[in-house]
Amino acid sequence: MKSATAITKVYGDGQKFIAVAVEYDTEIDTSKLSASSFEVEGRTVTKVYANSGAAMADQGTDGKYVIVELSPDDKSALLWGGVGSGGGAPGAAQPSASASASAPASVSASASATASSAPSASSSSSPYVIPGPQVGSTGGPATIRAAKGTVTQAGTVTTTGGTGYAAGDARVSTSRTVNLIVDDFQQFTYKDPKTGRSLAYNLYVPKGYDRTKSYPLVLFMHDASLITTTVRATLVQGLGAVCWAAPEDQAERPAFVLAPQYPEVVVGDDYKPTSLFDTTVDLVKALTAKYSIDADRLYATGQSMGAMMTLGLNIKYPDLFAASWVVAGQWPAAQAAPLARKNLWVTVSQGDTKAYPGENAIMAVVEKAGTKVGRAVWDGQSGAAEFAADVKAVAARGTTVNYASFKKGSTLGGGPANAHGVEHNSTWPIAYTIEGVRAWIFEQRKTG
Structure with missing residues (x-):
């Protein structure tokens, strides 16, 4: 194993670490691989196959990379952590909706609008339990956890030439990340x-x-x-x-x-x-x-x-x-x-x-x-x-x-x-x- 690349993908609930691409020094026979061939510390391996590049695929193909897919349902898969508070806007504050949908308002932008100029939803008769953020308020930095994983070859990996790499204690940690679409x-x-x-x-x-x-x-x-x-x-x-x-x-x-x-x-x-x-x-x-x-x-x-x-x-x-x-x-x-x-x-x-x-x-x-x-x-x-x-x-x-x-x-x-x-x-x-x-x-x- 020469190196490992983390692969992330964005889901409805945020970005997740979902695969590792392990690079070898020669082409690997994809037909000889199985989900038990590799382990990733703290993660659930769902699929393993070879590929010609550090990318996921519907089907494996012989190549110098082994793709180890991981369950997006693992608790540790989620990288998106939300926004911290700052400037008076709580990080958990939910986007506001009107307390009264028919209330008169102006569509004109107001450059001087401040937090004190907008009533919060908590002061209205709305049953919505989370108060709306106030116009002009700011948030702190976002928390986006780095995608990091350590891979162990747990089974024999066979090259296209028929040579077998036996399982061992060798481990490789991800050194780069590919964020799909992002x-x-x-x-x-x-x-x-x-x-x-x-x-x-x-x-x-x-x-x-x-x-x-x-x-x-x-x-x-x-x-x-x-x-x-x-x-x-x-x-x-x-x-x-x-x-x-x-x-x-x-x-x-x-x-x-x-x-x-x-x-x-x-x-x-x-x-x-x-x-x-x-x-x-x-x-x-x-x-x-x-x-x-x-x-x-x-x-x-x-x-x-x-x-x-x-x-x-x-x-x-x-x-x-x-x-x-x-x-x-x-x-x-x-x-x-x-x-x-x-x-x-x-x-x-x-x-x-x-x-x-x-x-x-x-x-x-x-x-x-x-x-x-x-x-x-x-x-x-x-x-x-x-x-x-x-x-x-x-x-x-x-x-x-x-x-x-x-x-x-x-x-x-x-x-x-x-x-x-x-x-x-x-x-x-x-x-x-x-x-x-x-x-x-x-x-x-x-x-x-």
């Missing part, structure tokens, strides 16, 4: 000449980018529990950003993926955003001008605070996005009329005591404006095939606004359910696994 993003900082604000962001540029072609762009905005200056945090917390850049998605739908990392709560319970609300739009426009991005195929999505921003941006800038996916968030229904003219897919859990009634109020406004809403109730524990059929059934109606709610309690327990045990937080680890909604978003074009 490593494909680049990190930058945008200085907005209009607002004077700086905003760090992650950008995925399609592989083989060709300036003579035109590409769509997806903007993902994270929730308020992720307020931090650790720029890559939004990439490893969950699937909201990386799902669009997955190889299988990019093969079907090549696109830029933009994931800002907000250092402060941009919008809180009073729905009066900080200036980073407008800076986000200015960033989208700047990238559209810099790269060969189709201005008629700009898409927005976000979870909780990011969902609130998605709705607010569509109201203030109704001609910017061709379609948007709103996950577990809302905006005052009194301002929702412009949404009736947009292409929207809304996903929320029925047990979410703020976002669900808030979205119901918005849908009532949309329908009153004459726009038909494609409604559906889904089981959060459905598999990929079931979700595909669910999306197909809704999309077949041809509605421009679609509203899919998860049955109460169905996003909790099993699968990637959120550790907080709150249906608000457990919505997006499941929602962003649904490929059919991503496909629907890309089918929409801006008209007029």
